[in-house]
Amino acid sequence: MEADRVPTHPDVRTIPLQQVLEALVDPVRRSIVTKLRESGEDIRCGGFDLTVSNSTATHHFRILREAGLIRQYYVGTSRMNALRRDEVDEVFPGLVDAITTAHRMSPHPA
Amino acid sequence: MEADRVPTHPDVRTIPLQQVLEALVDPVRRSIVTKLRESGEDIRCGGFDLTVSNSTATHHFRILREAGLIRQYYVGTSRMNALRRDEVDEVFPGLVDAITTAHRMSPHPA
Numbered sequence: 162m163e164a165d166r167v168p169t170h171p172d173v174r175t176i177p178l179q180q181v182l183e184a185l186v187d188p189v190r191r192s193i194v195t196k197l198r199e200s201g202e203d204i205r206c207g208g209f210d211l212t213v214s215n216s217t218a219t220h221h222f223r224i225l226r227e228a229g230l231i232r233q234y235y236v237g238t239s240r241m242n243a244l245r246r247d248e249v250d251e252v253f254p255g256l257v258d259a260i261t262t263a264h265r266m267s268p269h270p271a
Numbered sequence: 272m273e274a275d276r277v278p279t280h281p282d283v284r285t286i287p288l289q290q291v292l293e294a295l296v297d298p299v300r301r302s303i304v305t306k307l308r309e310s311g312e313d314i315r316c317g318g319f320d321l322t323v324s325n326s327t328a329t330h331h332f333r334i335l336r337e338a339g340l341i342r343q344y345y346v347g348t349s350r351m352n353a354l355r356r357d358e359v360d361e362v363f364p365g366l367v368d369a370i371t372t373a374h375r376m377s378p379h380p381a
Contacts, residue, residue, distance in 0.1 A: 178373050179298060181373075182370070183296060185292065186289075186293060254373075256369040256373050258365065258369075259363070259365040259368075259370075262364060262365070267287065
């Protein structure tokens with residue numbers, strides 16, 4: 162069923178700041194968002210060089226999707242990830258930029 | 272002993288981003304930092320209208336101090352709190368502003 166493969170995405174305006182920060186406090190999830198922010202491109206789930214298992218990675222992507230930070234869609238069998246930067250920036254100005262910049266610059270990334 | 276009453280403060284440049292974000296992911300601690308940011312003044316521990324017990328509040332202030340976000344000092348018997356905004360901004364540009372602005376604007380603050 163094609164419909165089952167298309168994840169649902171919340172309206173960012175309905176998402177509490179608490180949920181967004183809880184998503185970004187995890188270093189693996191923060192590295193995913195930082196890579197999307199820096200590359201400026203959508204990236205498939207397998208393209209992040211994560212050091213966690215596939216099931217753990219899937220969990221992290223779900224948390225990010227439910228927090229309104231990423232949009233997921235399929236291209237063939239690949240699940241792609243897009244940063245919802247403009248939408249998040251409208252609700253929480255500068256938040257994604259500040260956290261991803263800090264993550265990249267931090268001498269102690271985790 | 273006067274020395275015992277003066278809390279120690281870490282160099283912000285030595286603090287991992289992870290520790291700063293873990294400090295700010297708690298809504299009570301975020302409200303403390305937001306109030307300091309908005310008032311632009313130092314505030315005594317009793318001046319925050321917190322809805323938690325004194326011992327819990329003391330815990331929250333300690334977490335913020337150890338994360339390099341606030342500086343504490345005594346005026347008489349009052350423990351005062353100052354936001355270390357400029358120092359944190361040098362290491363993590365825009366982070367405190369983005370999170371405190373989001374906290375203030377959020378329709379779902381907690």
